[in-house]
Amino acid sequence: MQDKIKVxxxxxxxxxxxxxxxxxxxxxxxxxxxxxxxxASKGKVPHTKCYPEDALEIAHEGPLTPMKG
Numbered sequence: 001m002q003d004k005i006k007v008x009x010x011x012x013x014x015x016x017x018x019x020x021x022x023x024x025x026x027x028x029x030x031x032x033x034x035x036x037x038x039x040a041s042k043g044k045v046p047h048t049k050c051y052p053e054d055a056l057e058i059a060h061e062g063p064l065t066p067m068k069g
Contacts, residue, residue, distance in 0.1 A: 003058055005035055010059040013051070019059040023048070 020037035
């Protein structure tokens with residue numbers, strides 16, 4: 001079972017991606033738990049995107065996980 005994701009956690013997409021910081025956790029109209037995440041790209045450009053909680057996992061320390069596919 002996955003740990004509950006909370007604000008401030010470092011997460012990645014289960015499919016692989018750079019670590020992101022959780023900025024908000026909320027329940028959508030369909031009762032699905034949604035997670036707002038922020039990160040900076042290589043050019044230090046800030047990004048924010050919302051993902052379903054089921055698409056994320058807690059990031060482990062260590063090297064970045066390359067995208068799959």
